[in-house]
Amino acid sequence: MHQSLPAVGAAEVPADAFVLDVREDGEWVAGHVADAVHIPMGTLIGRIDEVPQEARVYVMCRVGGRSGQVTAYLVQRGWDAVNIDGGMLAWEAAGRPMVSETGTPPYVA
Template sequence: MPQQVPNVSVSDLPEDVTLLDVREPDEWAAGHAPNAVHIPMGELAERLAELPAEGNVYVVCRGGGRSSRATAYLNANGWDATNVDGGMKSWHAAGRPMVSEAGAEPEVI
């Protein structure tokens, strides 16, 4: 049975949070939340020191699958992590701000 992880909808996500984006570099470059921390899921275990030791970490990916696994991993290793339900697709659909690294119109790929 899969481990249950805490989830929050984009509409219920507090404004000033630590948002961890675990998508791949090309996905990040196309469009991401301003001020998000980018650590691709495959690098998470070796880059844990980049996350704040205190407070909740909200984890996002494209649709919620990778971020759910990353949330479970973080919670098992001492963080208070919550998965952002629906990922960046829901973030974008809700009209939350996005930026891109290439200067183009941000998009979720």
């Protein structure tokens, strides 16, 4: 049994937070947090230097599974990382702002 991960609800993420979105490209394009940084989970290890160690990192995926794995990985390596409970679906449900890369209204893919 592993220890429980640090997690916050979508409504509690500060507006100026560093949000790391670990979803795939198609999910990102459809809709994401405006200032989030997109590093798909499969590319994280090669791009780990893009994740700041001096700030709390809020990790996002669609529902919280992939982001939970990434949060665990970061925490084990000394980051202050927190999983966003419920992911983008919870973010959308909480009415938090989203943008898309397509010019159409954002949605969670």
